[in-house]
Amino acid sequence: MAGLPSVPPALSTPATHTFDDNVVLPATPTHRFRSPEKIYLRYEVDRTVAEIKKGKWRRIALQFPDSMLPDAPTVFKQLSRRLHGPPSTNPGGTGNDFRFSAFGNQIPTTEELSPEKLFILGDTSYGACCVDEIAAEHVNADVVVHYGRACLSPTSRLPVIHIFTKQPLAIDSVIEAFESIYQDHTRPVVLMSDVTYASHLHEIGAKLSDHGYRSIFTTDILHDPASPLPNRTVPEGVETEPQKLREWHLFHISSPPDSLLLTLSSRVSSVHVYSTALASTTGCTAVSAASTSVALRRRYALLTSVSTVPIFGILINTLSVKNYLHIVDHVQSSISAAGKKSYTFVVGKINAAKVANFSEIGAWVVIGCWESSLVDSKDFWKPILTPFELELALASDEERIWSGEWKSDFQSVLEEASRQSVNHTSDKTDPAEGGPNAGFHEGDFDSEPESAPPEFDLRSGRYVSQSRPMQKSRDVHGPNGRHRSHHSVGGFALVRRPKGDIVAIGNQASPGAEFLQSKRSWKGLGSDLSIEYDRSETTDGTGIEEGRGGIASGYLNPQSTERT
Secondary structure: OOOOOOOOOOOOOOHHHOOOOOOOOOOOOOOOOOOHHHHHHHOOHHHHHHHHHHHOOOEEEEEOOHHHHHHHHHHHHHHHHHHHOOOOOOOOOOOOOHHHHOOOOOOOOHHHHOOOEEEEEOOOOOOOOOOOHHHHHHOOOOEEEEEOOOOOOOEOOOOEEEEOOOOOOOHHHHHHHHHHHOOOOOOOEEEEEOHHHHHHHHHHHHHHHHOOOOOEEEOOEOOOOOOOOOOEOOOOOOOOOHHHHHHOEEEEEOOOOHHHHHHHHOOOOEEEEEOHHHHHHHOOOOEEEOOOHHHHHHHHHHHHHOOOOOEEEEEEOOOOEOOHHHHHHHHHHHHHHOOOEEEEEEOOOOOHHHHOOOOOOOEEEEEOOOOOOOOOHHHOOOOEEOHHHHHHHHOOOOOOOOOOOOOOOHHHHHHHHHHHHHHHHOOOOOHHHOOOOOOOOOOOOOOOHHHOOOEEOOOOOOEEOOOOHHHOHHHOEOOOOOEOOOOOOOOOOEEOOOOOOOOEEOOEEOHHHHHHHHOOOOOOOOOOOOOOOOOOOOOOOOOOOOOOEEEOOEEEOOOOOOEO
């Protein structure tokens, strides 16, 4: 890939810049003051209170994106006032029986009578579109109220109340833009928008019908990222035959995320996007045809460039999305079945500095929500793929066929793997019965290593000899999986082997340790000494010296009383 950097990115400021006066002024806040009445309506305080009382939740976490945090104190006060204030009196009872009205004829417990406690989650562990169950569990929350845009990925533990915050929309401008694009009133068009504008869709659809359009389908929000239209309802017949969606055109209000745009473009006939941001700033109609052909070609080139990568890193970017552990197991199994090695990392917000610390990793796979898994790799040292792209990258050149369809959610990857497993079950023969796999044992990848075809880097054309390091098991294990060493090696010992062999840790081949031994110039404290890993030999290091003490405002040197 021409867009990938050839050297690792600089992760620190040069020493010559220490005294440069490059003061970065804080950005001017873009938040506009809103009256309490507008906040009350936009954040749907009444519906939130009704949902909380219906669920009988006592500890409520309020999750705001960064752009909405200035409104958080006002929303907190309004919710507290509505939850803790006296409700309307019951005409058929006394003024003191309001606490029992929500419980019917049952006598509530002490916990049910305790006042609700609200908590504002100031910073999200992952993306703002995801529900932050980790932060909510820190305060033992019973439910999370999520404000703003949401990927609507199913959560694994806590219930969620989604408040999309109704955003204003110039409906007349949208209708004008729609009519300028679709002049044929019989053309089938799907009307879709971001969740923050979803409340306006039915009104727009009704007005378009009044203008003579007869083939308009207005979508509704559906909590299903695996739907043909992610998290949206689909026209009649599409759910059973998804290929029928190719007959429809799509008009989307507001700019969709890149992952959603790639998904939609690969499934419908055409996509036109009405930019609400451009319309609000310029005051003119801003609609354009979305073209993703270049982006799809780049993604395909990216995944084919990592087909010979020997070591993959798995970035777990969520601990809340349902079934994330299943996709982690599936990715690990797929990489292992291809004879490659994988290492797993749990990260919060992904950036170039974090992943650049592990130079032995040839490519990364992100396990996260379906919106945030698509990461542009141009600023990263190594490419970053989605689970769907990994499936294509691990396939052989003969089997790798991409029709241009894009899948962003990992649940579809799991479902496809499950279907393939069922289809291949009948084709497999028990090795004990003398089938084509007779005598083959799991892990015995190198029973006939000379029969494997050579692999070449598709970018440079060079021969790659270490693209499947885990198939070199005979360097570490015997034909029956037993270790060939004649010495007893501890489970955490680093075994040295002749040049060309694979380093093993705990009798397991470790390409990471091989990289550490052969390619890393700095291997930790004391790496400048002649370190012996054999237990029989030891090397003494330098003596321990007392360093400076004190606090940052003035350190005390050990040889004098002067502060520096």
